[in-house]
Amino acid sequence: MKTNRLHSNDWHSKHSVSRCAAGAFLSLLAALTSSAQADSDADFVATAPLGVRTQGVLRELFLDPVLLDARPRTGMEIDLRWSAANSWSIPTQMVRKGQGAELWTDEQADSLTARVRLPWSVFFKGGPTNLPGSAKSLSARVSTAIEWRATEHWGGWSDGAIAGFHNLIGGFGYDRNLYPANQTRLQLRDQNAVTVFDLHAPTLALGDLVARTEFDLVDGSRGALALRFDVKAPTGTVARAGSSGGWDESLGLAGTLTLGSRFTLHAMATIAQFGHFSQPIELQPKRWHATGDLSLAFKLGAVELLLEDRLATPLLEPGWTRVEFGGSNGLISSALNAAFRPHNQVSLGARWRGFTFWLSEDYTPGANPRSTITWVYVSNSPDIVAGLSWTKAF
Secondary structure: OHHHHHHHHHHHHHHHHHHHHHHHHHHHHHHHHHHHHHHHHHHHHHHOOOOOOOOOOOHHHOOOOOOOOOOOOOOOEEEEEEEEEEEEOOOEEEEEOOEEEEEEEEEEEEEEEEEEEEEHHHOOOOOOOOOOHHHOOOHHHEEEEEEEEEEEEEOOOHHHHHHHHHHHHOOOOOOHHHOOOOOOEEEEEEOOOOEEEEEOOOEEEEEEEEEEEEEEEEEOOOEEEEEEEEEEEOOOOOOOOOOOOOOEEEEEEEEEEEEOOOEEEEEEEEEEEEOOOOOOOOOOEOOEEEEEEEEEEEEEOOEEEEEEEEEEOOOEOOOOEEOOOOOOOHHHHOOHHHHHOOEEEEEEEEEEOOEEEEEEEEOEEOOOOOOOOOOEEOOOOOOEEEEEEEEEEO
């Protein structure tokens, strides 16, 4: 009996050891799998596009379908970003068919934006998410990002620095010397006393709620292709220059392609429909708009360097003519370029461990006969943008 008990104890001991070894192996496997997933998520974050929006007093009131990574994700992603944009113009009076309007943009806008991106598989269980693209369930192929922004309109600190840089390089100052620096002057109204906003002091504006939904079309080892649908709900404050007061929608096609071990290319093309300002002002946005984005991420050791270019079609309805005043340079210093011409924004950025810093300036090819460079123009709304973001994948 003793022998039997000894054998029985040995059997239980051996199997206890086996169970411990199996448990340790499974724990190690889970840790390695988790680490691999974390490394994959970290790589996605590192090689993602800048995803900057086209800033400026007017354009920020409407939907901007920013460029996002087209590769499918299996977990949550959080993106928090701050950006500061300096917008400038002299008071601009315009007429069309006997109707008049006035637009004045002079401010620094500091924005805080929060975005949370989740795959639908978190809520709707529909099979494995690690299958090839066409074999996935619907919930595993769709993700939605919810985005919200708050903006402080104020005089800021950047006017002096920009004016000093213009003086240093001997460039045109856009008549900044005509008005005191670091002031808040935002006006959009028409001759019938209909006013969208009229701000002359620091003002906090709550923005609209934006949903960006992505549907995976192609999911390969080298790249991905996705369909994008964005919608903006008018939850912001119009009188504080935080919203247009209307609904906007866009449809687009986005792609991501890895080029070797160092380069990642992102691209997107969209078409959008904008609603009008909630106030019945004569000056209104065009109904249909298009944007094109191209972004390149280059790995340089622990740092990722990013170059991004985005082109947006003119914002407001055409046919308006500026009332001449302010001298020969008044046209360049006015708000016409920002309101009625295409906008091409070039951004440079650097990313380290989820933190990204960037600078943006608009250089749009086009006739500019009153400037020293006649084949390119800038809108000055914004004049320059600086931003910092933190992104984390879970």
